[in-house]
Amino acid sequence: MNNIIEIKNLTKNYFNKRALDNLNLDIESGKVVGILGPNGSGKTTLIKILTGLLRQTKGEITVDGHEVGIYTKSIVSYLPDRNFLYNWMKIEDAFQLYKDFYADFDEKKFEALLDFMKLDKSMKIESLSKGMHEKLNLSLVLSRNAKLYVLDEPIAGVDPVARDQILDAIINNYNENSSMIITTHLVRDMENLFDDVIFLKDGEVVLQGSAEALREEKGKQIDDIYKEIFGE
Amino acid sequence: MEFNDNLPIYIQIMDLIKSRIVSGQINGGDKLPSVREFSKNLKVNPNTIQRTYQELEREDLVFTQRGMGTFVTEDIGIIKRLKKDMAGTIVNNFIVEMEKIGFGPNEIVEIVSECIEKEDK
Amino acid sequence: MGKLIKYEIKGTYRYILGVLALVLILTTGIYAYISNTNEGSAFGATFIGLSVLVIFGTALSTFLYIVGSFRKELYDDRGYLTFTLPLTGNQIVGAKLIVSLMWFAILGIVIAVYNIIMALSFSPVELNISELFSMIKNMGIPYKEFIIVAITGIISGVTTLILIYLSMALSRVTFRNKKIGGFWFIIFLVLSALITYSQVKIAQFLPYYIDISTFKVGSGYMLSNNFYISTNENGIIMSGDFGNMLFNIPSFIYSILMGVLTFLGTGYLIENKIDL
Numbered sequence: 227m228n229n230i231i232e233i234k235n236l237t238k239n240y241f242n243k244r245a246l247d248n249l250n251l252d253i254e255s256g257k258v259v260g261i262l263g264p265n266g267s268g269k270t271t272l273i274k275i276l277t278g279l280l281r282q283t284k285g286e287i288t289v290d291g292h293e294v295g296i297y298t299k300s301i302v303s304y305l306p307d308r309n310f311l312y313n314w315m316k317i318e319d320a321f322q323l324y325k326d327f328y329a330d331f332d333e334k335k336f337e338a339l340l341d342f343m344k345l346d347k348s349m350k351i352e353s354l355s356k357g358m359h360e361k362l363n364l365s366l367v368l369s370r371n372a373k374l375y376v377l378d379e380p381i382a383g384v385d386p387v388a389r390d391q392i393l394d395a396i397i398n399n400y401n402e403n404s405s406m407i408i409t410t411h412l413v414r415d416m417e418n419l420f421d422d423v424i425f426l427k428d429g430e431v432v433l434q435g436s437a438e439a440l441r442e443e444k445g446k447q448i449d450d451i452y453k454e455i456f457g458e
Numbered sequence: 459m460e461f462n463d464n465l466p467i468y469i470q471i472m473d474l475i476k477s478r479i480v481s482g483q484i485n486g487g488d489k490l491p492s493v494r495e496f497s498k499n500l501k502v503n504p505n506t507i508q509r510t511y512q513e514l515e516r517e518d519l520v521f522t523q524r525g526m527g528t529f530v531t532e533d534i535g536i537i538k539r540l541k542k543d544m545a546g547t548i549v550n551n552f553i554v555e556m557e558k559i560g561f562g563p564n565e566i567v568e569i570v571s572e573c574i575e576k577e578d579k
Numbered sequence: 580m581g582k583l584i585k586y587e588i589k590g591t592y593r594y595i596l597g598v599l600a601l602v603l604i605l606t607t608g609i610y611a612y613i614s615n616t617n618e619g620s621a622f623g624a625t626f627i628g629l630s631v632l633v634i635f636g637t638a639l640s641t642f643l644y645i646v647g648s649f650r651k652e653l654y655d656d657r658g659y660l661t662f663t664l665p666l667t668g669n670q671i672v673g674a675k676l677i678v679s680l681m682w683f684a685i686l687g688i689v690i691a692v693y694n695i696i697m698a699l700s701f702s703p704v705e706l707n708i709s710e711l712f713s714m715i716k717n718m719g720i721p722y723k724e725f726i727i728v729a730i731t732g733i734i735s736g737v738t739t740l741i742l743i744y745l746s747m748a749l750s751r752v753t754f755r756n757k758k759i760g761g762f763w764f765i766i767f768l769v770l771s772a773l774i775t776y777s778q779v780k781i782a783q784f785l786p787y788y789i790d791i792s793t794f795k796v797g798s799g800y801m802l803s804n805n806f807y808i809s810t811n812e813n814g815i816i817m818s819g820d821f822g823n824m825l826f827n828i829p830s831f832i833y834s835i836l837m838g839v840l841t842f843l844g845t846g847y848l849i850e851n852k853i854d855l
Contacts, residue, residue: 397502397503418502421505439466441467
C-alpha cells in the first residue's frame with residue numbers, strides 16, 4: 227500500500243501559539259481516516275495546510291507524492307467547515323463553477339445527490355439554511371472523483387435528519403480507489419465510517435491506529451476512547 | 459444500527475448475521491447483501507463489511523462465488539454446529555451469572571425446568 | 580484564468596449595472612433641469628447639489644467596491660473556495676485585475692459618452708457630430724502628446740491598482756488575524772512615495788529623454804532652462820519651453836518593471852504567504 231499523505235516533522239506556529247507540534251503521520255491510500263480531537267487540537271490547522279490555505283512553519287507534507295500546490299488542489303476535494311461558496315450564487319452557478327474548474331467533476335452524480343438532498347438548482351445560496359448549506363457543499367465535494375476527500379466537520383451543527391442524509395451520502399459515494407479524511411468531534415455518529423483514527427491533542431498525535439484494532443485492544447468503542455483521552 | 463458492545467464492529471456484525479442464520483431469517487444457500495448495500499444499510503465503512511464476510515468465510519459459514527456474491531453455506535451440519543455453539547455460549551453465560559448470585563448446579567436445573575413448565579401452561 | 584474572470588464578472592455585474600443606471604438617471608436629471616430653467620430656484624440648486632453629491636459618493640463607493648473585491652478574498656469565507664481552486668496566485672491576481680480594469684473602463688467610457696450625448700441633445704445650439712469633430716481638428720489638439728498622455732495614464736492606473744492589491748496582501752500577511760480597516764492604505768501611500776521618489780532619482784541620474792513631437796532621443800541637452808516636471812506613477816514627463824514634450828525613458832522602463840514586480844509579488848504572497 228502506498229501513502230496518499232506523508233507528513234514529516236510538521237510544525238505550525240501562530241505568533242506565540244503552537245498549533246501543530248512536530249507532527250509525523252502517514253495516511254494510506256484507499257482508507258477512510260478520522261482525525262479526532264476537540265476544538266483547538268490542531269485538526270483544522272492540519273487540514274488547512276493540506277489544502278493549501280495555510281503554510282507550515284517547519285517540516286514537510288506531500289499529497290500523492292507532490293508538495294501542496296496546483297496539482298494537489300486538482301486532486302483534493304475539500305469541504306471547509308464554513309460556507310465557502312460565493313454569496314451571489316445560485317446552486318446552478320456553484321455547479322457550473324465546479325464543472326469548469328475540476329476535470330473530475332461528475333455531473334450525473336451531482337444531479338443524483340441534489341435530488342437525494344432535496345435541493346434544487348434554482349435555489350439561492352444566500353437563502354439556504356445551515357443544514358442545506360452543508361448538504362449542498364457536501365454534494366459538490368462528493369461529486370468529484372477525487373483521489374482524496376477532505377471533510378472538515380461535515381455534520382457539525384446540523385439537525386439529526388440532515389445528519390443521517392449526510393452520513394448516507396458519504397457512504398454511498400465513497401469509492402475504494404480514493405481516500406477520505408474526516409475531522410470531527412462528534413465521534414459517536416461517525417466512528418463506524420473510519421478505517422483508521424488519529425487522535426490529536428494540543429497539536430500532537432496522542433494515539434493512532436486501525437479503528438477495529440483499537441476497539442479490540444481497549445475493549446471500547448472509539449467514542450469511549452475519545453472520552454477517556456480528552457476527559458469528560 | 460447502533461454498535462454498543464465493547465467489541466470490534468466486524469464481530470458485532472458477524473454475530474448479527476449468525477443469529478439471523480440460526481433463527482432462520484436467512485436460510486442456507488441464501489445470498490447475503492452486497493458489501494456496498496450492507497454498508498449503506500448499517501452505515502458502516504465498506505471495508506468493515508468486507509472484513510466481516512472474510513471472517514465468516516474463514517469459519518465456513520459463507521462462501522463467495524466470483525462475480526455472483528456471498529452465499530450462506532448449504533451444509534446443514536455447519537449450521538447445526540453453529541446453533542449448538544451459540545446455545546452453548548448463552549447457557550455458559552447464564553450459568554456464570556447464576557453462580558454469581560449463589561445458585562449451585564442442581565438448583566439451576568430446578569429453576570430452569572420450573573420456568574419451562576410455567577411457559578408451557 | 581478566463582474561467583475565474585467569468586465568475587468575477589458574474590458576481591459583480593449587478594452592482595456595476597445598478598451604479599451605472601443610477602448615475603445615468605441623475606445625469607439626465609441634471610441636464611434636463613439645466614436646459615429647462617432660466618432662473619435658479621432653491622429647489623433646483625438643492626437637486627443639482629444633491630445629485631452631484633450622490634454621483635461623487637457612488638464613484639467613491641464603486642471604487643472601493645471594485646478594489647475591495649480583492650480584499651474580500653483575503654478576509655471572507657469565499658477565500659476558501661478561491662484559494663483551493665487549482666490556480667496559481669498570479670492567475671487569481673490577474674483575473675481580479677482584469678475584471679477591475681474592465682469595470683473602470685466601462686464605467687468611464689459609458690459615463691463620458693453619455694455626457695457628450697446629453698450635452699449635445701440638450702444644448703441650445705444645434706450641433707452635429709461631424710461638425711464637432713472638424714471643430715476639434717481645427718483646434719489643433721496635439722494628437723501624439725494626447726495619445727502618450729492617455730497611454731501613460733492607463734499604465735499608471737494599472738500599476739496603481741496592482742500596488743493597491745500588493746498593499747492589501749501585505750497588510751493581510753503582517754496582521755494575520757486582525758482586520759485593520761485602512762492599514763493597507765498606509766502601506767499603499769508609503770510604497771507609492773518610495774516608487775515615485777526612486778523614479779525622480781532615476782530621471783535625474785539617467786537623463787535620457789525622448790521628444791514626443793520628433794521622436795528624437797537625447798539626454799539633458801534637449802532640456803532648456805525653462806521646463807516643467809510632472810510626475811505620475813509611471814514616468815516623468817517634462818515639458819520644454821517650446822511646447823514640446825520630453826519623456827524620460829529609464830524611469831518609464833523602471834515604472835513598468837515595478838508594475839510587473841508588484842504583480843508577481845502579489846501573486847507570490849497570496850500563493851505562499853497568506854494564512855487564511
